[in-house]
Amino acid sequence: MQSPDFRRLFECSPGLYLALLPDAPRYTIVxxxxxxxxxxxxRPDEIVGRGLFEVFPDNPGDPEATGVRHLRxxxxxxxxTGAADAMAVQKYDVRRPEAQGGGFEERWWSPLNSPVFGPDGHLxxxxxRVEDVTEFVRLQQQGVEREKLTDELRQHAEAMEAGVFLRARQLQQVNERLREANAEVSRLLEKTRELDRLKSRFFANVSHELRTPLTLILGPVRRLLASQPPPAWQAELERVEPNAQLLLHHVNDLLDVARLEERALRPAYAQVDLAGLTRLVAAHFDSPAQEQDLRWHVLLPSALPALVDPSKLQRVLINLLSNAFKFAPRGGTxxxxxxxxxDxxxxxxxxxxPGIPPAWREAVFERYGRLHEGAHARSGSTGLGLAxxxxxVLLMGGSIRVDEAPEGGALFVVQLPLCAPAGMPVAEAAPEQAGLAEDAQTIVRALRAEVAREATPPLGEGPLVLVVEDNADMSAFIREALRAEYRVAAAYDGKQGLxxxxxxxxxxxxxxxxMPxxxxxxxxxxxxxxxxxxLTPIVVLTAMADAEARLRLxxxxxxxxxxxxxxVEELRARVGALVRHKQAAEALRHSEESWRTLFSHAAEGIFIADREGRYTEVNDxxxxxxxxxxxxxxxxxxADMLPPEEAGRLPAARAxxxxxxxxxxxxxxxxxxxxRVSVEVSSRMLPDGRWIAFARDVSERRRRLEAAEEMAEELERRVAKRTEQLRALAAELEAAESRERRKIARDLHDDLGQTLAAARIRLAELCHDAPAGVRAxxxxxxxxxxxxxxFTRSLAAQLAPPVLYELGLLPALEWLAEEMGRQFNLxxxxxxxxxxxxxxxxxxxxxxxxxxxxxxNVxxxxxxxKASLTLRREDAMLLARVADAGVGFAPAAPGEAPAQGLxxxxxKERLAFxxxxxxxxxxxxxxxxxxxxxxxxLHKQGGTNS
Incomplete structure (x- = not known):
């Protein structure tokens, strides 16, 4: 059936309709x-594509005309509101064509404006839609008796009158709902402002709290670097110091955002040579430009004096330049x-x-927005730099915008007045900018860690691990952690990694x-x-603790x-387990390929059928x-291959x-x-429920029977071998995990526990001998x-409870019951x-x-x-029953497994081992x-009572 032409239906409908874009204030006619x-x-071809009020302006000869204002x-x-809006009857004159004398003709309308939403839910x-009620209004104004009208005119007028009254009633109801909605919007707006104030205070508090530990990290690290430590230590410290400095920069950004929210920042104007200050900032980017092979153009006048806040201007230039260097391709401009x-x-x-599409050019300046989400996303951005x-810039009375650059990418344009506002204090000379130079160096170091790099070939010995990480420091850290056991290659973005x-x-x-x-x-x-x-395992590194995202991956x-x-130990353990699993899976696949080769080239006919007896595979x-x-x-x-007289023998063979x-x-x-051919067929059922049959000519009966028996035995051995390999692999993984848990538990208990004990001893002296304030x-x-x-002892005990290995299962479960009470009140x-x-x-x-x-789970x-745990023995089995009287779950449909989480x-998998x-x-x-x-x-060595 042919789809209807909806545009044709719209244009030919008897009603009076316009379709408008919601692009206020133009409202384009479509x-x-x-x-x-x-x-x-x-004429439709003359008005489509033009603005509504451009086509239908107010009558300039009527000083009391209100049609445009009310319709807008x-x-x-x-x-x-996203809701339809019915208007009262409006006087809105229309312009006569020049062929009809020009000017405006008086018209009265009854309008209704209705929203149409797209698939994404946006308007x-x-x-x-309008109804022309001009005739009705004119008749009422002229006081013409209704009896003088024709029947057709009377019916039309009555219908219009009823419509007018109905619209007036609808308008009254809509206005009432609009007043209620405005009140709700006002309440929500005030709530939003309060949340913004709370958020600002929270960021300010968090920033202040983080600066103290960061200072205590940076200070000792710099002292250690100054003391010329051993080369291995120095390399690690040189990685810690710039990353801690970068974290401090992000904390300062959060603090600046909080101050901006509270209007606590004021520009500190000073007499500055803008050309000299800009040249100083640009010098910090010379090295990154060389490393990225960029054409780095700095076009400055010899001097340009101005009254600006130099620290804030330098922050603006650093943020804009770091953004440009991030997204410029290698060898770009x-x-x-x-x-x-x-002035x-x-x-x-x-x-x-890649530039910034027009639709994003305002959004890039919003706080916590990410420039180029998706294909070009980078992990080093907080979304605060451009904001x-x-x-x-606004604090200094200027403006900033983003456009398309002549070079093809993004163009950021900043305009600043050369003079300070009247009455603002101005320093005679700019203050020292040492701190800002350090901030610029921090940004440049971070930029170097993020910019595109060439992939590195494999280094080391062992299985090959590919590390795909766009941060150079993190990539080097991971590769060093794995290089002792593996060959390691690196890529610095997802495309390069593929x-x-x-x-x-x-x-x-x-x-x-x-990654970009x-x-x-x-x-x-x-x-x-x-x-x-x-068969290649993939491990994802993520800073997101989003359970839904992890499950999706x-x-x-x-x-x-x-x-x-x-x-690092956890990284090595997980990589090791997955690499061993891949090697075992590849061995199994090789075994399967060998069997497939043997199957294809066998001299006897081999038929494999499903549970219903339908052939699924047959060899040449x-x-x-x-x-x-x-x-x-x-x-x-x-049965499809047998003559009718042979079919009666099938039930016995099947049985x-x-x-x-x-x-x-x-x-x-x-x-x-x-x-017809006489063959001898040997049929049997495989462990998985399928059927296999070996067929041979009777003339070679003995030889083919021996070959078939050898083939069947080989199949059984291979299936048993694959099964045993899987069980061995599962046991190895379980043992490795158990050893790792016990090791982590020992480390927690011994190392961290001893450290805490030492701290407790030292604090005891302060608790008794220090002054009262210090003592408290x-x-x-x-x-x-x-x-x-x-907490450390509890965590260590839960990872590998000593009571389980020393006293047995029952004491361990009794201890576990006590822990559930303490942790979960169960x-x-x-x-x-x-x-x-x-x-x-x-x-x-x-x-x-x-x-x-x-x-x-309970x-x-x-x-x-409350829950119960019952242990009992039935013959040679241990039965452990965990029961509760909680909400439960609906049983699965017949033939369906109940829904179960990871x-x-x-x-179930561990129990199967x-x-x-x-x-x-x-x-x-x-x-x-x-x-x-x-x-x-009961008959194995090493078993102990529960």
């Missing part, structure tokens, strides 16, 4: 019905120019980067999230779209993620045996196979050309140290049947962690403060019962 054009004595107010209400158009226009100084900062630049991955085929990819040209998420998607990277193909900041020998192409066999059953036996029978089968503070700090010590009742329950150390650890995961989701899936299983039962409002079934170690 469509007009023929009836409207006829009523207003216009109605359209503004539609834009503000796309406004439909302006950056231009800084200064000139005088009348203003004009600065221009231009580049040939602060604009605020500083090229490196395609060229090097790494064993693991470690990628940042926010291609984000980490886009890199994951690009790699997962290529089959050659199916895992679903899109990332194997793991690390949240910055992270421990099978096709030759039946004289049929592969597509004529796949999807069919054996034999379903009973677990091997069915050896001779069959007469039909070939593709209609001939020392006691507060001592209390915090005690709290940290308790009362856990432990019940044990007192029977011996020997378990291996691995099984005890897995059961303990599974119970802990289940109890945490504490977080069940909405109860935690429960992990529990030791032959165990997890059962979940629940109904909404009746709580959840989880039962763990674990085989006991």
């Amino acid at each position: 469509a007009v019905s023929h009836a409207y054009a006829q009523a207003t004595m216009t 107010a109605s359209l503004e209400r539609v834009r503000a 796309a158009y406004i439909v302006h 950056v231009r800084l120019a200064l000139r005088q226009e009348s 203003h100084a004009v600065f221009e900062v231009a580049d040939n980067g 602060i630049a604009r605020e500083f 090229q490196q991955a395609l060229a090097l085929k790494p064993d693991l990819v470690l990628t940042d999230m926010m 040209f291609m984000s980490g998420e886009q890199l994951v998607q690009a790699l997962r779209s290529r089959r050659e990277f199916d 895992l679903r899109e193909g990332a194997q793991d993620y690390l949240i910055k900041p992270f421990a 020998a099978g096709c030759a045996l039946l004289g049929r192409p592969r597509e004529a066999i796949v999807g069919r059953t054996m 034999e196979v379903l009973a677990g036996g091997i069915d050896d029978r001779e069959w007469t089968m039909q070939r593709g050309d209609g001939s 503070k020392a006691r507060e700090i001592a209390a915090l140290v005690d709290q940290a010590d308790r 009362l856990v009742i432990v019940i044990d049947d007192a029977q011996p329950k020997p378990l291996s150390q691995e099984a005890r650890s897995i059961v303990y962690r599974a119970v802990r995961e289940l109890l945490i 504490a977080k989701h069940a909405q109860v403060n 935690g429960l899936r992990s529990v 030791i032959g165990g299983a997890l059962e979940l039962r629940s109904l909404p409002g009746r709580g959840v019962e989880a039962v763990l079934r674990v085989p006991l170690a």
Whole structure:
């Protein structure tokens, strides 16, 4: 069916309609019905594309004309409220064409303005509908008796009168709703202002609090650098100092934002040579320009005296130049120019980067906005630089705008008055700017860490790890951490990382999230779209603690993620486990390929069928045996290959196979050309429920039977071998994780615990011998140290509870129940049947962690403060039952597995490693019962009682 022509329907409708863009104050006409054009004595092709009030102005001969004012107010209400707006009857004269004598003709209208929203929910158009009530109004004014009208005119007038009254009633209702909405908007506006004030105070407080620890970091680091430490220490300190300085710069930005919010900043005017100050700022960018091979143009007059705030102007220029250097491509162009226009100084900062689309040119100056989100996003930006630049320019009475540069990228233009406002104090000379020079050096160092770099080839020995990170310092840090065990290559943006991955085929990819040209998420998607990277693990480094974003990355193909900041030991452990897993998976794939080769080249016909008996695979020998192409066999059953007299033997053969036996029978089968062949078929069921059949000519019965038996045994060995490899890999991963947990717990307990103990001893002296004021503070700090010590011991115990390894499972679970009460206020009742329950150390650890995961789920989701844990022995099995009477969940549909999160899936997988299983039962409002079934170690060495 052909789609209707909606534009044609609109234009030919009998009503009087205009379609307008909501581009106030112009309100461009984009469509007009023929009836409207006829009523207003216009032509559609003459008014479409023009502004509403340009086409329909007020009658200049009527000094009391209000049509434009009232109509504009109605359209503004539609834009503000998103609701239709009915207007009272309006006098709005229309212009007669010159062919009809020109001038204006008196008209009366009953208008209704309605919003039309686009797919994104934003206002796309406004439909302006009117009814011409001129005749009705004129008749009322002239007092003509209704009886003198014709029936048709009377009906038309009555209909118009009813419409006028209805519109008046609607207008009254709309006005009432508008008053209520205005009151609500005023209340929300005041609430928003209060939130802004609270936010400003919060940023100011946080900035002040952060400056103290940063000072205590920078001071000792600089002293150590000045003391000429060993080369290895010096390299680490030289990495710490600029990054701490960069953090201090960001803190200062936050503090400036808070001061700007509170109107606490004032310009400090001084007599300045703008050319000299600009030349000083530009000098800091000479080295980055050389490193990026940029054409760096600085166009300045010999001198340009002015009264400005030099510190704020320097901050403005530094922020604009750092932005230009970030987005200019290698080998590109950056231009800084200064000139005088009348009584203003004009600065221009231009580049040939990606530029800024017109729709973003106001948004880039908003606080916390990110320039070039998506493809060109960089991780080093706080979104404050351009916002602060604009605020500083406005403080000095100037203006700033962004446009398209002649070079092709972004052009920032700053205009500043050369004189200070009247009455403002002015210093005779600019103060020393040493601090600002240090700030400029900080920005330049950060810029060097972010600018595009050439990818580095692999260095070191071992499996190949590709590090994709746009910050040079972070990239070097990660590579140094991994270089002892792996070959490491580096890329500095997502696009470069994809090229490196395609060229090097790494064993693991470690990628940042926010990078230029291609984000980490886009890199994951690009790699997962290529089959050659199916087995390549991807680890994502992210500073975002957003659970939804992490789950999305895992679903899109990332194997793991690390949240910055992270421990080097954790990075090495996760990389090591994933690389070993890939190597094992590649070995399995090689084994599968070997089996596929063997299958394809076997001399006997091999048929593999699904559970229903439909062939899914057949080798070349099978096709030759039946004289049929592969597509004529796949999807069919054996019954389709037999003559009618043979079909009666199938049920017995099927029963034999379903009973677990091997069915050896001779069959007469039909070939593709209609001939028949006598074959012996050996059929059996595979462990996964599929069928496999080996077919051979009876004439070579013995030889082919032996080959078929060898093939079947080889298949069983391969399946068993793959299964054992998977189990061994799973056990290795579980053991590695357990060792890592115990190591981390020991480190927490021994190192951090001893440190806290030493702190407690030293504080004890202050608590007794120091002056009263110091003593009180020392006691507060001592209390915090005690709290940290308790938390450290609790965390270490939860990671690897000593009681589990020293006393057994039951004491560990009783301790866990006490911990759940302390941490989550969850009362856990432990019940044990007192029977011996020997378990291996691995099984005890897995059961303990599974119970802990289940109890945490109860504490977080069940909405109860009580649960039970029951341990009992049934024959050779341990049954651990965790139950609550909470909200529960709806059972899954028949044939469907219940919805389970990552935690429960992990529990089931770990239990499967030791032959165990997890059962979940629940109904909404009746709580959840989880039962763990674990085989006991009755005949194994190393088993201990629970």
